[in-house]
Amino acid sequence: MDRQHSADYALFETSWEVCNKVGGIYTVVSTKAKTLVEKLGDDYVLLGPWRLGDEQSEGEFEAEPGFETFTAACREMGVPTQVGRWKIPGAPRVILVEFSGLFERNDEILAELWEEYEVDSLTGGWEYVEPVLFGYAAGMVIERWYDEFFAPKDLPGVAQFHEWMTGAGLLYLKRHAPEIAHVFTTHATILGRSMAAKGRGPQLGLGGREAAQIAAELGVRSKHSMETVCARESDTFTTVSEITALEAELLLGRKPKPVLPNGIDLEVIDAISDGVDRDRSRAALSHLAHRFLGELDPDTAFLCISGRYEFHNKGIDMLLDALARMAQTPGRPVVLFATIPAGQSGVGNSLRERLEAPEFGGDVAPLGVSTHNLIDQANDPIQQAVKRLGLLNARGARVKVIQIPIYLSRDDDLLGFPYEGMLRGIDLTCFPSYYEPWGYTPEESLAAGVPTVTTDLAGFGRWVRKEGLTEREGVIVLDRDGVDDEQATEKLTAILEKFLASDVDPDEMARTCRRTALKTAWTDLVAHYYEAFDSAIEGCTHRRE
Template sequence: MAAEKKKYLFEIAWETCNQVGGIYTVIRTKVPSMVEKWGDDYALLGPYFPQTASAEFEPIPVTDETPLGRAIISLRQKGLGIHYGYWLITGKPKIVLFELETLLPKVNEIKGRIWDNHKISTLGVEDLVDQTIVFGEMIRLLLTEVAEENKNKTQLVAHFHEWMASTGLPDLKKDKVKISTVFTTHATMLGRYLAGNVPNFYDVIENFDWHKEAKHYGIEAQACFERAAAQKADVLTTVSDITAKECQYFLGRIPELILPNGLNIQRFAALHEHQNLHSKYKESISNFVMGHFFQSQPFDLDQTLYLFTSGRFEYSNKGYDITLDALAILNRKMKEAGSKKTVVMFFVTKQPYHSIDPEVLHSRAVLDEIRENCHAIEKEVGEHLFKASASSSDLQMPDLNAFVDEYWRMRLRRTVQTWKTNARPKVVTHLLKQEDDIIRNLHRTNLLNNPDDKVKVVYHPDFIVSTNPLFGLDYGQFVRGCHLGVFPSYCEPWGYTPLECMARGVPTVTSDLSGFGDYMMQIMRDYEQWGVSVVNRKTQSYQEAAEQLANLLFKFVQQSQRDRITQRNRVESIADTFDWSNLRAYYDTAHELAIIKKKR
């Protein structure tokens, strides 16, 4: 029996060493698991952008001892800018980055060949498409050279992520280059556009003319590259059954495999510390809440729950619309039930703004001054109380007010007086450049932080980082400090945000139109017992889904603290299900299948 051939895997994405979206998270978190399996027989390919590369890339010398090394040397001699080194992330994989500028002058020549070979029109496309065409050509040249240098000694596999990495894939197929190919679409181009613009999109998906719609939305070249890559690859894969349906109708091919996304869960693991971390970071959020709301609307923090949603500003696709409408229903339900609880809901997304609202910053600063005054009084009272207690003969508790210096009494009173106001707390923390759909919805539903509202809203139109003066937390710490993540998406090919909640021991709400929610429903019958709630957006109307979400939130609000602690423990205990060490097997199958299909 002949010995099995050695294998070598190239993984190719626009987002390798280039943080622009969710695929960066997929690639980056998967690397340790891939290196564990492939070792030195694995390399990533991506574009070279000096700003990101300077932080994440370490160059190493190229030798002619391997087919890849010889190919890089050969292409450098032909004038192509190619960097070779380590990607400085967990796993420290080998990575090849291409200087697109070195081939950009020939972009029209490449476009002409693409038209002649595949009839893909690229006239008048935006600069980004030109860059991806050059990127695809440089990958094609490298892989062709590697295959020739390899001389069939090793089975080569190239795994392409998204159309932006795959513009050269059709020519690899046409030229019969001896390399097995896998193409993964994480979200089809047309799916992204149509889901946000067409009501009940998934119910009518089979009625669309993909080419006509691509022209209508001005993405003809992108959609054509995506379709060509999907049809020419040896194996087509996607991340969920939801996107598989888009592949069938828009790309003209049913995917052979679904590759669910995971995380490097070990990075998030806090062992038995997650409850302590929750308490610690919740306190930081409470400090913000006091500064923001207690000027005019103090409430019991021990009876307050912090909910949040986050992601790109895609008002309908991300489910911000239905979340806001469900919160209005929840507010009514809590009032009718006479609930003693308060819900503070955070919307964390990215929108154009001028600056943080100075009034919001000022309120936080004055609260800090009140705290400092209280600490000074506390210290003064403590000293006097000790002396009075030691010298007392009647064992009575002394009058603490007598120990407070008149200066500190006056200073505290004045500081609190300047802080207190009758104005409603702001719903948005920043000065937006223009009113958007979230603000319009809040006005329509009158969810404006009124004194009698049980649901308060904080709209933070910027991503949370540790240098943020309002929270003093990074995003991961903020998530741990919250009680529930809310992500009832209408179009979400996968959806990392609920998975990131689970990894941090935070219960989450998702939808059956997100890849993650759909996958949870397939692998676990009792997913609700494990802190994951799924809103039915496939078969219910918008209003029915909003009512369902409101009921899920109301049920969560009614839980006891003990119930919530138990739920957090359960959530964290199943997070390992989504560790790449378990999910990499899907990728392994795709690579093996590509090799088998290439042989046929």
């Protein structure tokens, strides 16, 4: 049944991470959805990839009857779809788009993008072509849904596309359905991310060279081209922080406006935590650590780092370096849970046996560093770093590292509950990022009631500084802008040692952190999105005139 709306337009939102948890955009979109549903009802439609056989996507999606005519029409176009609900708070309407039928039209589609917009796809491999075909298919589906359900009501349409990965949909609409306004949102430029991974962040400039030249050298020529064209052609171009706005203007040639800070909804975070409280999470983490490591001091502090596996950009390297320094001095024991997805083939058999054993004790050796069998352990950055630094979980060592290379969920065979639930048993999260356009993980940590470390090279960290927030509010900002790695690592070590030596009441700290998280509530920050949608409608009107 359709739900009524209270706005004068219909909204489509397309992301590779709708019903498909890959990174932070998943959390941005999923926590914002309830707020948009409250305003737009079923005139708000999300689009994501229909990934056949993907159990995670299937577990988050519930099909909805009554759209057989629409789905038959999409199948006739060569783009099968499913219409249903995303099983998150707000239950927004979702269309999952299956795009493999466009493979045979690949050359035709890429040629169209070149001839119409000069998108240079010449060097794009499969990791480029796949999302381009998805975006193009999503554009076709948006056009069909708009013509069938919204146009008859004379309802203006706005389509928001997240990242270059969906940008082909925006370009499709501009050519084939120009009456639909569009917003392009980059959460991080592909070139900026690639530059930072090589040790030279975009804040250091281009050194007198052209962005396209650097993109070609770094192997992201086609992705950068798509992103640049979408920034140029969109009715409204946006990004998530002031630091990324500067980056986008430098690398893509257009200043984003407005900026869309990432908000959060505490009720949503609580709902997707599956009711896990601190005691339950702490008990599960302690059980895992004890069985995996063979020992666990009851005074041990639990730290956590999570997110996309970008070893340098996310500051994983710096955190491990800081922990290695701490390991050389006496102090409170530490276990770092590195919940960073990587290629793996399941929980290690020895760990599985230990977890299932009714009794456990005695002189038991640790089981390495990773809970799972890594596909390429020899070349895994965390594995290489802990070996180099001597963080190998030796018995009696002050600092231990547990690598969890999966997205935690209720079906993960490890903890049995989501990441948002796991967070509640952590004492401190640490995200010492070198490149972080916003940084949703520290914001998410605060919403779970856990203090956090971010940096002044993260959009969130700069927002924290602008708001005048400090460790008293549960958030610490590490200086990395213009600071060499040695000094920053030394400072991070001091921050961690100070926290470990402090007497923190976890219940009071949780209340403090959640109060801080409320400062980024979607109910307030969604106004920036409404500004973007209004701007796009106005731009579309001028464009058509």
